[in-house]
Amino acid sequence: MRRAAAAGLLWLAPWMALAAPTPQVRAEIAGLMDALASSPCQFQRNGTWYQAARAREHLQRKYDHLLKKNLIDTTAQFIERAASRSSVSGRAYRVRCPGQPDMDAAPWFEQRLRSIRDGGTQP
Numbered sequence: 013m014r015r016a017a018a019a020g021l022l023w024l025a026p027w028m029a030l031a032a033p034t035p036q037v038r039a040e041i042a043g044l045m046d047a048l049a050s051s052p053c054q055f056q057r058n059g060t061w062y063q064a065a066r067a068r069e070h071l072q073r074k075y076d077h078l079l080k081k082n083l084i085d086t087t088a089q090f091i092e093r094a095a096s097r098s099s100v101s102g103r104a105y106r107v108r109c110p111g112q113p114d115m116d117a118a119p120w121f122e123q124r125l126r127s128i129r130d131g132g133t134q135p
Contacts, residue, residue, distance in 0.1 A: 033085050040087040040128055044095070045071055047124045048107075055117065056106035058098050071095055091121045 033041070045068045048055065055067030062070070074094040078084045083093060096118040097104045105117035 032082070033079075037085065037087050037090075040125060041075065041090045043128045044087070044090070044121055044124055045075075047128075048121075051109065053107050053109040053120075056108065056114075058101050058103055061108065074099070087125055091118055091125070095121050 048071070049065050049068035051064050053064050054061045055064060055070075056062070057067070057070065071094055075084065075090060078090075078093055084090050095105065096116070106114050107117050107120040108114045
Protein backbone atom coordinates (compact mmCIF):
# COMPACT_ATOMS: atom_id res chain seq x y z
CA MET A 13 0.00 0.00 0.00
CA ARG A 14 2.78 2.45 0.88
CA ARG A 15 4.58 1.68 -2.37
CA ALA A 16 1.44 2.37 -4.39
CA ALA A 17 0.93 5.68 -2.60
CA ALA A 18 4.56 6.65 -3.09
CA ALA A 19 4.42 5.69 -6.77
CA GLY A 20 1.28 7.78 -7.18
CA LEU A 21 2.98 10.79 -5.61
CA LEU A 22 6.02 10.37 -7.84
CA TRP A 23 3.76 10.25 -10.88
CA LEU A 24 2.03 13.47 -9.77
CA ALA A 25 5.22 15.33 -8.83
CA PRO A 26 5.99 16.68 -12.32
CA TRP A 27 2.42 17.95 -12.71
CA MET A 28 2.46 19.60 -9.30
CA ALA A 29 5.44 21.68 -10.46
CA LEU A 30 3.33 23.09 -13.31
CA ALA A 31 1.16 25.30 -11.13
CA ALA A 32 -0.11 28.44 -12.80
CA PRO A 33 0.44 31.87 -11.27
CA THR A 34 -2.15 32.83 -8.68
CA PRO A 35 -4.32 35.91 -9.26
CA GLN A 36 -2.08 37.81 -6.81
CA VAL A 37 1.06 36.88 -8.77
CA ARG A 38 -0.61 37.85 -12.05
CA ALA A 39 -1.59 41.21 -10.55
CA GLU A 40 1.96 41.82 -9.29
CA ILE A 41 3.45 41.00 -12.70
CA ALA A 42 0.94 43.26 -14.44
CA GLY A 43 1.81 45.96 -11.90
CA LEU A 44 5.52 45.58 -12.65
CA MET A 45 4.97 45.88 -16.37
CA ASP A 46 2.62 48.83 -15.89
CA ALA A 47 5.21 50.52 -13.65
CA LEU A 48 7.75 50.21 -16.43
CA ALA A 49 5.38 51.35 -19.19
CA SER A 50 4.24 54.42 -17.26
CA SER A 51 7.74 55.41 -16.16
CA PRO A 52 9.96 57.98 -17.86
CA CYS A 53 12.68 55.32 -17.95
CA GLN A 54 14.32 53.60 -20.87
CA PHE A 55 15.06 49.89 -21.07
CA GLN A 56 18.17 48.41 -22.62
CA ARG A 57 18.28 44.99 -24.17
CA ASN A 58 21.21 43.65 -26.15
CA GLY A 59 22.87 47.07 -26.22
CA THR A 60 19.91 49.07 -27.57
CA TRP A 61 17.81 51.46 -25.50
CA TYR A 62 14.03 51.31 -25.90
CA GLN A 63 11.22 53.47 -24.63
CA ALA A 64 9.40 51.95 -21.67
CA ALA A 65 6.18 51.18 -23.57
CA ARG A 66 8.08 49.14 -26.17
CA ALA A 67 10.00 47.35 -23.43
CA ARG A 68 6.70 46.42 -21.79
CA GLU A 69 5.50 44.88 -25.07
CA HIS A 70 8.68 42.80 -25.25
CA LEU A 71 8.34 41.61 -21.65
CA GLN A 72 4.68 40.76 -22.24
CA ARG A 73 5.66 38.51 -25.16
CA LYS A 74 8.31 36.80 -23.02
CA TYR A 75 5.86 36.38 -20.16
CA ASP A 76 3.19 34.92 -22.44
CA HIS A 77 5.72 32.47 -23.88
CA LEU A 78 6.85 31.37 -20.42
CA LEU A 79 3.23 30.95 -19.31
CA LYS A 80 2.53 28.67 -22.27
CA LYS A 81 5.51 26.55 -21.26
CA ASN A 82 4.39 26.52 -17.59
CA LEU A 83 7.69 28.11 -16.53
CA ILE A 84 6.36 30.90 -14.32
CA ASP A 85 4.27 30.65 -11.20
CA THR A 86 5.83 33.34 -8.98
CA THR A 87 6.65 37.00 -9.41
CA ALA A 88 10.29 36.25 -8.59
CA GLN A 89 10.37 33.78 -11.48
CA PHE A 90 8.98 36.47 -13.79
CA ILE A 91 11.78 38.84 -12.75
CA GLU A 92 14.41 36.13 -13.06
CA ARG A 93 13.23 34.46 -16.27
CA ALA A 94 11.65 37.31 -18.24
CA ALA A 95 12.65 40.73 -16.92
CA SER A 96 16.33 40.35 -15.98
CA ARG A 97 18.22 39.29 -19.07
CA SER A 98 18.03 38.42 -22.71
CA SER A 99 17.17 34.80 -23.31
CA VAL A 100 19.05 35.08 -26.63
CA SER A 101 22.35 36.68 -25.59
CA GLY A 102 22.27 36.21 -21.81
CA ARG A 103 23.11 39.90 -21.34
CA ALA A 104 21.47 41.66 -18.40
CA TYR A 105 18.73 44.14 -19.19
CA ARG A 106 19.35 47.67 -17.93
CA VAL A 107 17.05 50.49 -16.87
CA ARG A 108 17.90 54.18 -17.24
CA CYS A 109 15.69 56.73 -15.48
CA PRO A 110 16.10 60.53 -15.55
CA GLY A 111 18.35 61.82 -12.78
CA GLN A 112 19.41 58.34 -11.66
CA PRO A 113 22.32 56.10 -12.60
CA ASP A 114 21.64 53.20 -14.98
CA MET A 115 21.02 49.93 -13.20
CA ASP A 116 20.41 46.29 -13.98
CA ALA A 117 16.73 45.58 -14.56
CA ALA A 118 16.41 42.86 -11.89
CA PRO A 119 16.98 45.21 -8.92
CA TRP A 120 14.79 47.85 -10.59
CA PHE A 121 11.90 45.37 -10.81
CA GLU A 122 12.57 44.06 -7.29
CA GLN A 123 12.29 47.64 -5.94
CA ARG A 124 8.98 48.09 -7.77
CA LEU A 125 7.73 44.76 -6.43
CA ARG A 126 8.49 45.84 -2.87
CA SER A 127 6.60 49.06 -3.58
CA ILE A 128 3.60 47.14 -4.93
CA ARG A 129 3.56 44.87 -1.91
CA ASP A 130 3.90 47.85 0.44
CA GLY A 131 0.85 49.54 -0.99
CA GLY A 132 1.98 51.13 -4.21
CA THR A 133 4.29 53.98 -3.23
CA GLN A 134 7.21 54.36 -5.63
CA PRO A 135 10.72 54.13 -4.16
